[in-house]
Amino acid sequence: MVDPEIEALDGASLPMKGSDEFKPFIRRLPEFKFWYSITKAFCVAFLMTFFSIFDVPVFWPILLFYWIVLFVLTMKRQILHMIKYKYVPFSIGKQSARG
Structure with a gap:
């Protein structure tokens, strides 16, 4: 005899309630x-x-400053995410073997 609780934990099962259903990715802007x-x-x-x-x-310096401010404000979240996970999109100098 198989216990129903153990049988339920074995493998994939059908969703039991509405929140368990598969929800595909839906774009906010088509x-x-x-x-x-x-x-x-x-x-x-x-x-x-x-x-x-x-x-x-x-006056071009004002336009340059405006562009830099817009770039920083729009990329703030991505830059903070890269800093958090120590991601550097470029390499500096020659790699050295450590051992």
């Missing part, structure tokens, strides 16, 4: 909507180049 938004933004930006009202002079 691919079509992404490409549609990118295409629309590109077309608007391209059309804006034909009007002189949008030709605003920019």
Whole structure:
């Protein structure tokens, strides 16, 4: 005679409740909507180049500083994750054998 508790632990089983069901990965933004938004933004930006009202002079150091701040703010989570797991995406110097 096999104990039902032991039999239940043996191998895979069917889900017993709704929360046990397989849930596939669902994107928050579907691919079509992404490409549609990118295409629309590109077309608007391209059309804006034909009007002189949008030709605003920019002092390049301010633009560079603005780009660096945006990059750091958007990459903060990824950078902290890389630091946490000691991931360095580049190698410095020559590898030496330790032993």
